[in-house]
Amino acid sequence: MRLFRSSDLLGIARETLTFVREASEETHPDEYMGFLRAEDARKLGLDRRGQVITDVLVIPGTTSNPVSATVRSEMKPNDVQSVGSVHSHPNGVLRPSDADLATFGQGDVHIIVGAPYGPDDWRAFDNQGDPTTLDVLDIDLPEERFFDFTQDDIDAELLAEGRHEGLRADDERPDDDTDRDRGGLFSWLR
Template structure:
């Protein structure tokens, strides 16, 4: 399995991770024609140093939401047990961006927490 993400979106996500640091940030990814194109940040989210919380009742019903993204303010790309539990609730693809928030510190995972290949497209 391979996931595709628009280069501009990845650059925006890296900047969001830098802007939220030292806290985590998180959002939901919209896909169009097999490519992640947009991030949706839920209003009134909690973004802490070790966790994030979303009120999923505020998540719109949108069949184009196919994944999630969140940052780790430490240099670890490995999903935690809490991450894998969250992944299993939303299915799809889950991207983790770790400190120092550059293109080398990004990985994608499936809903079981197994790494999947990611392709950056123009």
């Protein structure tokens, strides 16, 4: 049951679909996988009730190869904004496999993007794997994002907490990224 929101899915923001296509191309020849998140259409300036897909959530620890992608399900947040999934097919086939169908249980829509990842190289499917229509909407997405911070912001916060490895408040930051790349929790965000 979804509380306090309309279940009507109006479409996907063009900017979000472009991101999905580009991320799929960047991971080629491996599959790309993420979960689709939506915002209330009225918060995006539309005068209709419903949801618009605006974000893709990539789960840490997701592994992929040319024929599959595996998500560590314990890492997936219980997110009321999640409306489905997206993944790529590096072979270009734009229909769900039997393995895909087994994962289509959660959410309303599942997008498959295929090589060569052009504007028409994607399809949307419902939970049963049947093709469905998903409009591409030209809307302005809000600038504020969950990961709207830089490595400098992270270092400053860690420095303030006295936890930044090897730096004190009076130390200068190294100019060379290799000198400061010490791994850690936030290194995967770079």
